[in-house]
Amino acid sequence: MTAPLLKKTGLRLTLVGLGDVGGTLLTALKLLGDEIDEIGVYDPYGPLIDRYCMELGQVLERPTPRIVRREEEALFDCDVFLFAASRGVPPVGTGGDVRMLQFEGNRALLKRYAKQARASGFSGLFCQISDPVDLLCRCVYWQSNTDESGNFDGRGLSEHQIVGFGLGVMAARAQYYARLQGLDPAKVAAFGPHGKGLVIANDLDDYDDALSLALTKTTVEANRAVRALGFKPYIAPALSSACISLLHLLRGTPFYGAIPTDGVYFGCLARWTERGAVPLHDTSALPAPLQRRIARAMMELKEMESLCRL
Numbered sequence: 548m549t550a551p552l553l554k555k556t557g558l559r560l561t562l563v564g565l566g567d568v569g570g571t572l573l574t575a576l577k578l579l580g581d582e583i584d585e586i587g588v589y590d591p592y593g594p595l596i597d598r599y600c601m602e603l604g605q606v607l608e609r610p611t612p613r614i615v616r617r618e619e620e621a622l623f624d625c626d627v628f629l630f631a632a633s634r635g636v637p638p639v640g641t642g643g644d645v646r647m648l649q650f651e652g653n654r655a656l657l658k659r660y661a662k663q664a665r666a667s668g669f670s671g672l673f674c675q676i677s678d679p680v681d682l683l684c685r686c687v688y689w690q691s692n693t694d695e696s697g698n699f700d701g702r703g704l705s706e707h708q709i710v711g712f713g714l715g716v717m718a719a720r721a722q723y724y725a726r727l728q729g730l731d732p733a734k735v736a737a738f739g740p741h742g743k744g745l746v747i748a749n750d751l752d753d754y755d756d757a758l759s760l761a762l763t764k765t766t767v768e769a770n771r772a773v774r775a776l777g778f779k780p781y782i783a784p785a786l787s788s789a790c791i792s793l794l795h796l797l798r799g800t801p802f803y804g805a806i807p808t809d810g811v812y813f814g815c816l817a818r819w820t821e822r823g824a825v826p827l828h829d830t831s832a833l834p835a836p837l838q839r840r841i842a843r844a845m846m847e848l849k850e851m852e853s854l855c856r857l
Contacts, residue, residue, distance in 0.1 A: 550707035550823030551671050553626060553797060557584045561617050561625040563660065564632030565590040568676065571785035572631060573614070577603050579790065580612050582797055587617030587625060591632055591656075622660070623667040627797075630687075631676040631789070632656060647742065649678045654686050654857070661690035665703040673709045676789050680711030681740050681805045681848060684812035685855035707823030710796065711805030713741040714814035715788035718803050721747045721766045728762075735762070736828070737803060739814050739844035741788070742767070746840045754834040801827055811848040 560583055562573055590596050600614050634652030675684045691703030714737055722732035738746040747763040749755050773780035795802035796819045805812040806824040817824040830841055
């Protein structure tokens with residue numbers, strides 16, 4: 548199976564998960580998604596569905612996209628499937644990499660949807676939004692391509708049907724801090740996971756390693772700074788990583804996403820084509836210090852790849 552050919556208009560989406568991120572994403576898509584005809588919503592925890600369908604349909608007076616309830620058996624009756632459900636984001640004050648703390652719970656939650664995509668012969672785009680997107684994309688690939696005995700048979704989703712949306716918010720934060728430092732935000736680039744392993748470059752043509760490392764550190768710590776104030780930082784990821792990046796993908800313009808790269812899903816600036824998502828930058832042509840940072844981030848993902856097969 549190759550990459551899905553996405554329609555320019557009349558798209559039908561399914562959104563699973565109406566928590567903080569999913570609910571914010573739904574609102575943003577209702578406001579901005581002119582090429583989307585319908586968003587079918589489903590929440591595994593139940594009661595939020597009718598509230599969102601009713602309130603967004605009434606308060607946001609736009610004819611499209613329509614928001615409808617999607618029944619569980621018809622989740623993959625769509626062009627684009629958005630998975631934003633989570634077993635729970637660690638509470639404010641939790642230390643460590645918050646993304647990775649969600650991995651095991653979200654991997655288990657995701658499994659039945661990957662199996663349902665396989666069973667339905669889904670030919671559209673599977674968008675992974677809950678964290679950690681890069682590893683969970685790989686989980687979707689493995690889970691959808693294994694039979695009931697756990698044997699890989701390649702009868703599920705292709706690698707190019709799966710895209711992770713998490714890097715957009717880190718690119719936006721890096722651009723914000725670059726602007727504060729008098730740098731050109733348009734020249735900032737982001738690669739890799741959007742937590743541990745993030746790679747920010749100040750400028751691909753005039754790369755400064757020390758400056759880029761400092762910018763990366765500031766960007767990563769921005770998430771912790773918001774949590775230290777007592778807030779879960781979910782609005783920016785829902786908008787920058789999910790809504791805006793997805794709409795750029797659908798429109799054929801550059802977007803930040805985790806795409807299949809050398810056996811893992813690796814975040815970069817990409818463009819959607821008939822061959823799937825292709826990176827905008829050839830990493831082999833980048834400055835050597837930046838290449839080493841990217842290679843190190845790639846290696847860290849490969850070292851965790853076995854966890855995606857469980």
